[in-house]
Amino acid sequence: MLTWDxxxxxxxxxxxxxxxxxxxxxxxxxxxxxxxxxxxxxxxxEPQLPALLExxxxxxxxxxxxxxxxxxxxxxxxxxxxxxxxxxxxxEEFLTRASDDRALGLPRLTIVRGPGIxxxxxxxxxxxxxxRSPNADLFLADPTASRRHAEVRVQRGTVFVxxxxxxxxxxxxxxxxxxxxxxxxxxxDRVRCGSVVLAFTDxxxxxxx
Numbered sequence: 001m002l003t004w005d006x007x008x009x010x011x012x013x014x015x016x017x018x019x020x021x022x023x024x025x026x027x028x029x030x031x032x033x034x035x036x037x038x039x040x041x042x043x044x045x046e047p048q049l050p051a052l053l054e055x056x057x058x059x060x061x062x063x064x065x066x067x068x069x070x071x072x073x074x075x076x077x078x079x080x081x082x083x084x085x086x087x088x089x090x091x092e093e094f095l096t097r098a099s100d101d102r103a104l105g106l107p108r109l110t111i112v113r114g115p116g117i118x119x120x121x122x123x124x125x126x127x128x129x130x131x132r133s134p135n136a137d138l139f140l141a142d143p144t145a146s147r148r149h150a151e152v153r154v155q156r157g158t159v160f161v162x163x164x165x166x167x168x169x170x171x172x173x174x175x176x177x178x179x180x181x182x183x184x185x186x187x188x189d190r191v192r193c194g195s196v197v198l199a200f201t202d203x204x205x206x207x208x209x
Contacts, residue, residue: 004031007074011055014062019054026054107159107185107202109152114196115141123159128152130193131164144168144194159185159202168194 008027015023059074060067109130110120121128121138128137131149140149146166153160160182163170170177171192177183185191187202 010062010070011059011074014058015055018058018061022054030055105203107200107204109138109191109198109200111138111140112190112197112199120198123152123154126154130198131166138198140193140196142194142196145196146194149193150191153182157204159200161185161191166193 012023012027015026019026055074056071059070063070107123108120109123111117116139119138129148129151130136130138130140130145131147132140132142132145133147136148137152144167146164146168148164149166150170151162151164153162161170161172161177162182163177163179165179169192172183172185173190174192185200185202187200189200191198191200
């Protein structure tokens with residue numbers, strides 16, 4: 001089976017090409033998160049996501065003919081035998097897709113905690129609905145979510161989220177929103193709907209963290 005050490009040298013070269021001077025820092029962040037800190041608890045800030053997005057971009061850039069193969073190997077290497085590892089593997093699958101989405105130039109909301117990890121929606125229209133209704137644009141298969149839990153609106157290029165009088169509330173970066181009040185979203189924000197946490201990514205120029 002392929003090991004992390006076997007992949008590390010190739011990944012370091014890929015990262016150095018894509019992110020000069022930052023390769024080692026990115027790899028160390030990933031190592032701390034996935035391999036060398038088993039007591040670290042998952043939370044809704046997900047500090048490893050930016051590093052993994054950079055890693056996915058670097059792999060595709062350095063290995064254009066076999067980027068998918070290399071990312072598949074990387075997912076297997078990062079997978080552990082415990083529940084935390086399985087969640088991590090699913091997040092890595094999301095990240096490879098999110099890397100593709102960035103090329104489309106569309107903002108996106110993606111589930112990073114709760115049922116349906118990795119599922120999400122591109123924000124490609126003026127209004128989207130998030131909730132437990134089967135007709136929602138982003139379906140949340142969680143009993144803590146209301147049928148029409150929150151709305152996402154785009155006004156003059158800015159993305160806003162508002163709670164729709166949901167039973168368990170909506171929060172942005174742990175700040176609970178007043179019902180029916182628009183809150184602007186910035187790249188990297190976390191939106192909590194009930195107990196489901198969504199990551200907001202915005203690849204548009206000037207908005208990438």
